[in-house]
Amino acid sequence: MVCEFRIALATMLALTALQTPACSAPDRREEAGRCFVSGMQSARQGDYEKALRLLEKAQELDPSKPAHFYQAVVLRYQRGDLAGALVNANIALSLHPNHMELLDLRGDILRGLGRPQEAIEDYRRCISLNPVGYWSPWMKLGALQESLGAVSEARATYEDVLRLYPGLEEAKRKLKAIENR
Secondary structure, three states: OHHHHHHHHHHHHHHHHHHOOOOOHHHHHHHHHHHHHHHHHHHHOOOHHHHHHHHHHHHHHOOOOHHHHHHHHHHHHHOOOHHHHHHHHHHHHHHOOOOHHHHHHHHHHHHHOOOHHHHHHHHHHHHHOOOOOOOHHHHHHHHHHHHOOOHHHHHHHHHHHHHHOOOOHHHHHHHHHHHOO
């Protein structure tokens, strides 16, 4: 599976080199920015195919920007294309391995594809990056652990997030529900 994604990434980068006319790095970044903005506008207007084309063009022109990848993954995920979203997420994470939101979203995708253990790994990896003000991976991890019957692990996850965010009402409710079982 890792090999498939490396091949997809290498193919994408090779096609980029062939399709993109030679221009300076600042020009490429500016064009990528325009493609990104236009892609987001197209998505808001409901033209998802155009949006994806523009976001992919932005990725080709400037792969250093995680947002170009993240928004394409979000769009595919929201449209129900979990397989496509996973491919995009894997490529994005090969370039930006510490992008917390991408890890969190890939966890959601994997959960949706019926691959809960891999989703757990992504949520844990996201948590290991010490997100500040971002408790979503803990809550998703705890809920997934509960759904798999790992109640003591879920309890520990909710307790962990409450140590960091003691006022998080959702975690308090989840923990109380576990304790009342």
